[in-house]
Amino acid sequence: MKTIKYAVLLAAFLPLKSMASADSTAKSYFYVAKQHLESMLSGKEQMSYEEAIYQIENAWWQGGIDKASYKASLDAHTAEILNFAVAYRDSIKLNPVRDLLETKEQKIEKYKKALVNQAIYSHITDTLVFLRGNQLAARQPFTYSTKDPFGTTDWTNTQVVHLLNKDNGNCFALASLFKIFSERLASDANLCTAPGHIYIRHADDKGTRFNVELSSKHAFPGTGTLETLTYTPDEATKKGIALRELDIKQSVALCLVYLAKGYEYKFGIKDDPFMLACAETALQYDDHNLNAMLLKAEVMENGLVKQNKTIVQLGNEKAFQDYQNWIGHIFSYGYREMPFEMKNIMIKGWTRDTIVTLSQQDHTPSRLKHATLKDTRYAGLSWGLFDEEIKTKPLERYSNTVFDTKKMKVVAFLKSDVLYNQYNFDPVVFAWNIDPLAHMYPSISPYAFCANSPIAICDLDGRVLVFKGNGADVDRAVTQMQSAVGDFYTVARNKKGVVTVVANPSAVGSPSIKQQTAAQVFMKVADPNGKKTTIGIVKNSDKVNVGNFETSQIDIGDVQKYDNIKNTSGSPTVYSGSGKMIHEIEEQYQKQALGETSYPKAHKQGILQENAYNGSTRATNGTGEQYNISQLKVGIPYEEMTETVTASDGKQVKVTQSYDVTNLPQAQQGATLQENLNSVKQTAP
Amino acid sequence: MLVKRIVALSVFGLLPIFAFSQIKEPQVQPSTGFQPVNMSASQPSSFPQQNRPATAPQYPNAPVKMGGTAADVITSTNNSQTLAINTAVAQKQQEVQQLIRNIQAEQRHFGGKELAAYNRPTPNPERTKDFPAALKHLDDMLSGKTKLSVADAYYTVEAAYGNPYLSRQQYYDNIKESVVFIRKWMMENKLNPKDNYMVQYAIRKFMSETLTIYNGKDKGDHGAAIDMVSHNPYHYDYNDYMGEKDYRNLFLTKCLATGFGQCASMPIVYLVLAEALGVKAYLSFAPQHSFVKYPDNDGNIINYEPTSNWEITDKWYKDNMFISGDAVANGIYLDTLNSKQVVANCAFDLAIEYIKVDLTGNEDIILNCLKVGTRYFPKNNNLQSLFIYSMHLKTMLREEMRKNNITSLDDIDKVPAAKKYYQEYLGTEAYIAKLGYQDMPAGMYEEMLNQQEFKGKIQKEYNVSGKDKKNLFSKTEKDSRP
Known part of the structure; x- marks a missing residue:
């Protein structure tokens, strides 16, 4: 024996190899898991609770948990x-x-x-x-x-x-x-x-x-x-x-x-x-x-x-004596097993039965054995509902063992008690749902500093965002978005042009206000569970001036020009490629996802988002954008658009955008210019 | 941008700000949520199958600030005026926060409030002349040179402070009279004086109720007479329970003299009586509090709260005074301090008294007190001593900062002496935190203070002064003849 x-x-x-060859049943998964946990504990593998949990659960599922999708979830x-x-x-x-x-x-x-x-x-x-x-x-x-x-x-x-x-x-x-x-x-x-x-x-x-x-x-x-x-x-x-x-x-x-x-x-x-x-x-x-x-x-x-x-x-077997010593060891650490009645109450939960049973119990200690004199009054947390003193009894029960606490000996083995619903009450594992008893300071919580918000109303007017066009151009658009959000998010697109924006949990530090602004706009548009916002990406098209509201396009070549503004104003640069991207995406989102038909309204929203990102403000006194097309002639066609903008340092600056006009139709109301953005400069007013 | 039409001069002005899209009749729908973990198809037959397609992770949107939308957030930051107001508000909030922090930093263990120790202009040798002798006496008791006595230790320490409520003779007479009374009371009520549990019970009765003994006396020709002696109980004095107005309000001598004490002095009444009656009793600490632990005849330890006359479970203290598991495991709270440790702890009381009266900045006596007492706390878990040491380091640091004209905390590291004290201070505070000490959450602490204040107001209402000396024993002679 x-x-x-x-x-x-x-x-x-024995090492795993021989185990596996000798016994390739489901048990081997458990041995493998144990090895991994031991490696972690001894320092051979990196310690990770996530990994430890994966190991023990995967063992039980006999290797049936797909690790990649576990991590992805x-x-x-x-x-x-x-x-x-x-x-x-x-x-x-x-x-x-x-x-x-x-x-x-x-x-x-x-x-x-x-x-x-x-x-x-x-x-x-x-x-x-x-x-x-x-x-x-x-x-x-x-x-x-x-x-x-x-x-x-x-x-x-x-x-x-x-x-x-x-x-x-x-x-x-x-x-x-x-x-x-x-x-x-x-x-x-x-x-x-x-x-x-x-x-x-x-x-x-x-x-x-x-x-x-x-x-x-x-x-x-x-x-x-x-x-x-x-x-x-x-x-x-x-x-x-x-x-x-x-x-x-x-x-x-x-x-x-x-x-x-x-x-x-x-x-x-x-x-x-x-x-x-x-x-x-x-x-x-x-x-x-x-x-x-x-x-x-x-x-x-x-x-x-x-x-x-x-x-x-x-009595004389070593196994028995070892066990007896072990129970003594556990006893001396102060562990006492929960009494049978209390186990039943905990398993049943707070039902009428259990509450009645509880209220009939009184664990208030009665120390004084005297005819007339009364005990000193006693206060416990549960006011007698539960035993809070847990005095050591002469015989203590541990599982099916009866232990004499004076002699420190095992005196009997008993049959398991049958609990409510024949529930298997396993003292080795964790179970309870702790419903705190009424205590003096129920409002104390570790989350008081952020106002304990129980329900977060999250405004997610999200729709999915899709870019269509030449692969290289689409990638440029994605790169522009990525630069706006920094390391804290990952912007990517799949083969169908569906753009995803995912927070990067391993990023160190925190995103700046700018980066957060960009992320907020992109994420709301890119929510995969809603209506699509589809934008065509082109490069240096003369039919699209940065963006085209009606045709739902963005000219990534124009956008990139805003990262190369010649700034002699002495103030911080008021525009950026990312800002333009945000503007255009917001406009299209307004149009396609929210059904906004009015260009001015959508444009306004775009401006607001762009300003929030850039930290600059367009003047609100009505001058806005001004176009100078008086110098258009056949042969040397160019156009300028000037705007007065307030930079983040509070000073006003003038932004001048120069265009090369490629097609000059007859000057009449309603005719369309075709042009390419050439350069942008920023000067003092 | 809009495709441009050829117009003379297009002016695109800003349109007035509209509210975000209106919400119409919301109905709650279940969210599709997250993609599940993929489980492989090959499962043992006795367990439920899990067939899930492997898909790329997709998840819903990033939550935006509560109650608002991105547009609203941007609108508010758009306006530079609003920005300016926000900054001013933010600044004000910061100032308020700093003020609160300063106040909180001053709160500490009872008797150990952050004192103006670093503002020590003039020496006061008169007030401190008895301190060295007092410390020596404690040391002698602890090392066995003289008899260890809790009663002796407390009187010595309190007398050193100066102007005690009772003279030494009065003090010992009071204790003697109490012991005689208790023994008589036990006899008259037929309680076994050899039953330690009953002696402890008698002490509790003595402290919390008016007890009366009847002394039979033979008056010779006038026949027999009965001398009734009553003893009034001790009460909690809510006025100046922290000893800020008069530090002696924390003292045992004041409690015995007036019948009014607080959570520092009332447990000591119990300990001193227990010592005189020959039964064991322990001192135990809780946050800014102390109470008594005593053994029953089976050796089980029972708690006694003398300030309110209750036997309260450890678990109650743990929840209501915010005591952590760590704190208990490290023994900083709810431990049992035996007589030797109680006397050792008196050395720390002496140190605090010294800080209160001395204005020379002589740290040696304080360090000597710590040396004498900490020997008897081998786990180095006496919070009082640790706070005193931390305070000492802070005092030395401030001194260095003043000497070297350091005005910014960031400049401390520039001066080696200052840096040394600073590092040790931080180390001591970290050690205290590691032991499981933590400040009570602000709301809880306020609640406790409010309750105390409320009861103090009632006490004032009833014109109950806790400061008047009175004899708790009252005698009445009663003629037994009809």
């Missing part, structure tokens, strides 16, 4: 989170004053991280309402799997992939997703564990850290609430096995426990050496990991119970 057991254990540690969510954060920036908070404790840069860092965390939180928990033209569209948040909080009925409820595909998951999946987004965006949110529960912890803009619940709305429970509802004795927190914030290493080690549990639920084996190996490796890197401790205990217990011997018979 012993030798076989050790041989199997040894086999689990996360990319898309991350991009939207980033947009949300950018849109909510407060320019005042981005310009703090340094003080003794923090430099300006440190304050800005804190603020940015808090902003990103708020965006992640909103993305996961809030309903986001979009405006699409005349219609409201809603994106539902991710929801908590109330019917199967542990995932013991359907293990996929614990998976991030399940959240991404089905919008539903338990607290482990939700917290993991938050952690993945935070890892991508470097916002310093961490996983925190309590018995049977996992949540997020991160700082607000001042650096004060809060607990964040993802399975209930706007719940930021205090330490005491979390302890009370998870039956965590004060000693457990004190000794560092509960209510603890995990760093990346500890988070990856936790994934080993989940890998083992996935294994258990997939194959229905409860005492496999693979599971023990996962627990031991996890403990090697994080010796305070309660879940790993309980996993190890569970495997050992199952191995002993299976033998169907009495305690006396088992």
Whole structure:
């Protein structure tokens, strides 16, 4: 018996190659995943929580998760989170004053991280309402799997992939997703564990850290609430096995426990050496990991119970003594298992039954045994509904083991209690939905700094943007747009000319106001889920003067000329190629997507966007554009258009655009000039 | 641009600004949302199939600022006048923010408010002459040279400050009288004096209720008489509970003398009585607060809040005083300080008193106090000591800045001495944060202050002065004859 057991254990540690050749069943995926996690923990592979989650979930799906589309899905969510954060920036908070404790840069860092965390939180928990033209569209948040909080009925409820595909998951999946987004965006949110529960912890803009619940709305429970509802004795927190914030290493080690549990639920084996190996490796890197401790205990217990011997018979076996010591170890850390009645209440949730049962309980301690004198009055967080003192009993139960706490010995094995709905209450994994008890300061939240906005009305009058024309010209147009938005977005077009604008989550720093303005215009036009805005791209056409409202064209050659303005005015340059691009795209969007038929109105919108980007303003006193065509003659045709514009330094300048006229039709009302833009210059007025 | 018609002179003026497109009758539709993760077709038969086509990621638009549209945003920034107003408003907001920050920076642990230590013009040797001896006495107790006594330690420290409410004799008489009273009360109520739990119970009753004992006396020819002695409980004094007006309002001697104390002094009443009665009691800290922890007969530790006479769970303190798991694990709050640590902590109280009275800027005594006391906190988790040290570093930094005419924070690094203090200051603050200390969220702190203020107003309404000396013991002689 012993030798076989050790041989199997040894086999689990054999290199992958021989494993694969010897046993190419579904189990091998788990071994591979374990190897990856170990490589991460030992420093051979780069540590990444996202990668760790992918490994453990892909193992369960037997290699069935397409990594590219897993990443792509996360990319898309991350991009939207980033947009949300950018849109909510407060320019005042981005310009703090340094003080003794923090430099300006440190304050800005804190603020940015808090902003990103708020965006992640909103993305996961809030309903986001979009405006699409005349219609409201809603994106539902991710929801908590109330019917199967542990995932013991359907293990996929614990998976991030399940959240991404089905919008539903338990607290482990939700917290993991938050952690993945935070890892991508470097916002310093961490996983925190309590018995049977996992949540997020991160700082607000001042650096004060809060607990964040993802399975209930706007719940930021205090330490005491979390302890009370998870039956965590004060000693457990004190000794560092509960209510603890995990760093990346500890988070990856936790994934080993989940890998083992996935294994258990997939194959229905409860005492496999693979599971023990996962627990031991996890403990090697994080010796305070309660879940790993309980996993190890569970495997050992199952191995002993299976033998169907009495305690006396088992007494001298090393396995039994090891187990006894291990339970003593867990006991001395202050962990106590949740009592049966409380488990039932937690599984049932807040129903009439459970509330009645609860209210009939009174955990107010009665210390004084006296006929007339009364106890000193007692105040707990739950006013007696829950046991908050959790005194050590002479016999404590851990899973199916009865443990004598004075002698530190295992005295009996019992049969599992049957809980409500025969639900499998697994103490190794995370489950609970923590509904915070009424506490004194319900309005305290880490998102108070940005006004706790629960519903974001996002104005997205978006339609898709398509460029048609010669491939090289279209590429020039895309390049122009890219230069307007900088590294923070990626502008691209597909073979059909459909233009996409995607936020770049790995960009360092933040987009300037100019870049944000450009991005906002482009993105609203390029929304792929709506009506098309189709623009023909030409180069140096004499029929298109920068842009043509009626024919829906943009002359990219003309546009580029605005990046080469000869400026002798002494003021900053008032026009730019990107500004012109933005102007023209906005005009066409007004026309095609919004149905604006009036050129002046559309042109006006174009001007507004262009001005916002350039930082300059056209004079509003009515002179506007002036054309000098009096010098047109056959032979030397040219034309000038002058405008008076206010530069970003507040001074007025004169912009003169010179054209080469190619076709001079007979001078009559309604006839059309054909011309090419030659050059642009900017002078003092 | 518009294709140009040949006209003499075209004038394109700006048209008046219109509002963005009107929303008509919105109906909520489900968004198509995000593309799902592609799962391969080959699944084991017992699990549900996931057949999703692999498509390029597409996602909806970038959200724009709440409530507005790009056009609105641009319209508001378009107008240079508006820009100017925005800047002025922004500036004002910044000033207000800075003001708030300055105020918040002044708030600290009780007794440790940011003092004008750096404005120390004249020395005051008269006020501080007893400090070195006081510190030595504490050190002797801690090292075993003299008997360790919590009562002794507190009196020594409070007397050093000057003008204590009670003389040493009065102080010890008070404690003795209380002990005699409690023992008599226990006997008259048939409580077992050897039951430690019952002794602790008696202390709580003594502190929170009016208790009466009946002393039978034989008066010889006049027959028997009964001397009734009552003891009034201790109350919380809401007026100047932070000791800003008179630092002695935080003292044990003031509490014993007037019957009114606060969260620094009332737990010490308990500790001193417990020490005199021979039972164990611990001091425990919470943010800007302290209370008592005592063991029951099974060794379970129970909390006692003397300021309001409640036994309150740790979990309650954790939620309502914003205590984190880290703070508990590192022992900065809700820990149990034994007698030795309580006496060691007195050294820190002495340091703070010194800062309050001394104006010479002599940091040596402060550093000596820290040296004496921190030895008994091997985990270096006594917040009081850490705040005092941080304050000391700040004082030294300011001194260097003044000596070297450094007016900007950015210039500190230019002077090595200043830089050294600055780095150590930042390091100390970072260490404090690492231990799990964090400022309460502003709303929570305000709420607490408001509650205290409110109760203070009521106390004033009822003309209850917490500052009048009175004897809590009152005797009445009652003739037992009819």
